[in-house]
Amino acid sequence: MNEIPEVIRTIPLNYYLFLSTALFVIGVTGVLLRRNAIIIFMCIELMLNAVNLLLVSFSAYRSDPNGQVFVFFIMAVAAAEVCVGLAIIVMIYRNLQSTDVHLLNKLKW
């Protein structure tokens, strides 16, 4: 039986790079184009997960566990961010009855 890194390495590293860059760009596009706060938030999570994929594939190609450790930390931090973020979005929904970011325009010069 092959080792897991070897199985991963049967696909060239470039493909992982392209896939995670594509995911990342989809996330960025979503953040820039969508208006619903929750969907923007999902796009940010997509960006973070693209990074996770990239880190794991680099880690497997270099046989270096550091990248996977970083992924653990990113997941934990992303969970904390989601909790705070959803709490903030719920707070706004209670005040505005909507999560459309364009309704938030109290702050302007």
Add this chain to the structure above:
Amino acid sequence: MEQAIYTPYDYLPIIVQFLAAAGFVAFAMGVTHLIGPKRHSKVKDEAWECGIPTVGNARTPISYKYFMTAILFVIFDIEIIFMYPWAVNFKVLGTEGFLQMITFMGLLMAGFVYVIKKGILKWE
């Protein structure tokens, strides 16, 4: 390491699979529409709710308490991922690793005690 060479031809099975899946869905939906009997009435078109009449709108606000519980679950759930690497390397890390994990769990427990004392998990 020798890199495998891939050609577009290698992806043919995946495309066939996609086509087969999409084709089956289209086929099944089309056939049921064509040959299934259709009877419209007030009772038939209503949403089915265990035989009793439907009550209210499905999009009612859900109690805030579910939200708090769910969020707390996400936090405590994710913190567990730090235990997997520790569990795998339990013997190598030895006493020091054990003490560090005790500290980590102690901090988590402090948060848990705080949440309980704050009354977040009280249902009523």
Add this chain to the structure above:
Amino acid sequence: MTSIILLSVFGIINLFLGFLKSNKILLPAVIIFLAIVFGVNFLDWNNPQSHFNNMLTIDNFAVAFSAVMVLSLALILPFSRSYINSGNPHLAEFYSILMFSLVGAIMMVSYENIIMLFLGIEILSIAMYVMAGSHKKELRSNEAALKYLLMGSFATGILLFGFALIYGASGSFNIAEIASFSSNTTATDLLPMMEIGVLLVLVGICFKIGAAPFHFWTPDVYEGTPTLFTTYMSTVVKTAGIAAFYKLVWAVFPGLNEFWYPTLVAITVLTLVIGNIGAAIQTSFKRMMAYSSIAHAGYLLIALTSFNDYSENAVLFYALSYTVATVAAFGVLKLVSDQREGETYEMFNGLGRTNPLLAFAMTVAMCSLASIPLTGGFFAKFFIFGSAIEAGAVWLVVVAILMSAVSIYYYFRVVMAMYMKEPVGEKVAVDGFAAFMLIFLSIFTFIMGIFPGWFNNWL
């Protein structure tokens, strides 16, 4: 190191102190905790050591910046009297979150591994998202929290992608190993990946410290956030961000110098111009202070571009003097706006007649921010410009001095309003602790301006 552990433990203790009946004990307790941390922090002075398998290194750089940040939190807290008097039920949480975020800030200045830098930034940022939205019923606070959250986590994503590419190129998160990789990149074909990674990291960090052209969230967030926490954002968060940035560009990417240097210089000039011009056209004092914090990030970035023997000390001195002046300015704003409802310049009209102390403290702070001689701000800019001239960037200094001239206009608008206009309201009530703090801050500013040598040769 001890300071990180102590701050975490004290933060937890403080959370549980919040269950007591009276919230009178919280403020003294937090001040005592911070005093202990401030003292313990100096145990590591001249005793550099690394902890947790080279994850953190506590050297003099880390100790000095930690001291500045702990001090600024201790200076900010006395202005939280209105929260105590109104019996805010979340007071203990506010204090605890600020202390936890300080842990993140200290990690940002003492990291040895990119993982720790990321964790520090996130601990600090997530705490700040919460604080930005701490006035739950107020729409402006909600909006600030959401904007900060979305922009901040977007920046985190970009920063992380940069880190991932750097890891892919260099194969390590340790900053010494990345530095050794980036200093001999002549033969590797991984250089483009490294360069894209460095660029993305620059963008992400500039987002976090609010440098133009990634500054657009700053005015909105600073204006909507409750004033007490705006003070914290524009002092501690900025200091930590700049110190981390300093360490990053000069400890991690020195080999790629000619690649990122032009980018950083362009960002610096843009930040200076946009910050100062933007501040000049504001009608709200708080929004002006937000743009002013962008401008000061620009001055700090000048020190980053000119790396030599003076720049470390210059950044430290600048951070200290900027912190002292900003805390005083926001402190007066908090006291006045609690009573007079509003944050415009007109609100300060005639303050020199009704509250001479507040007006005096505000004037000293504005002089320091506008870098008038005899105040700390003058020597702060003097040292920064000195290090830039030493590095040969004279034209950058010329731009910066022109922009400082612009800054005098908007800083003195509020001084004019206080002394030249008729009073608009009653005398503003000031409690003893806050008054003492304002006097202390003014004296501190003068000491920094008259004996700058005391603070300048630490590192």
